Amino acid sequence: MKSIIVATLCMTLTVSAQANDMDKFKALLIYKFTEYIVWPDSPAKITVGVLGNSTIYNELVRFAGRKDNLEVIKLENTDDASKCHLVYLSEAQGGLIKPLFASLYQKSILLVSEDRNHIQKGANAVVYVSEGKLRYIMNEESIKIKGMIPSKRLASLAETL
Secondary structure, three states: OHHHHHHHHHHHHHHHHHHHHHHHHHHHHHHHHHHHEEOOOOOOOEEEEEEOOOHHHHHHHHHHOOOOOEEEEEEOOHHHHHHOOEEEEOHHHHHHHHHHHHHHOOOOOEEEEOOHHHHHOOOOEEEEEEOOEEEEEEOHHHHHHOOOEEOHHHHHHOEEO
């Protein structure tokens, strides 16, 4: 009986550690979006807003600590999103995709989500895990409509619509 409990505990810790590692990779990919997207006003500092409680926020803050041109803020509501260049919508806050899309529709703000279905509901990019691998979908057309230019390299590595 003891060995079953120990095995279960070890499996839980391994899955938890893998999820933490995947969040680090998601944060790194989101960070790379800030380097491979050109905004129309060419801001000196890119502001990334995270909506919802997510460990990705902490990882992005760590990356921002290494760069002078990146600021990460925690968003309390969808109205705060207009202060950002990139908004990350955590899975837990997925129900806010419609009001967030409506408030960001014609603004040069990249909307990134974790839910694959959000690419059809207004997200410009989705970062997700499939079969243990980090992947992303990018709606290049919607990004360009907002006046932003994704690099060819970023677009070539993404799944597209």
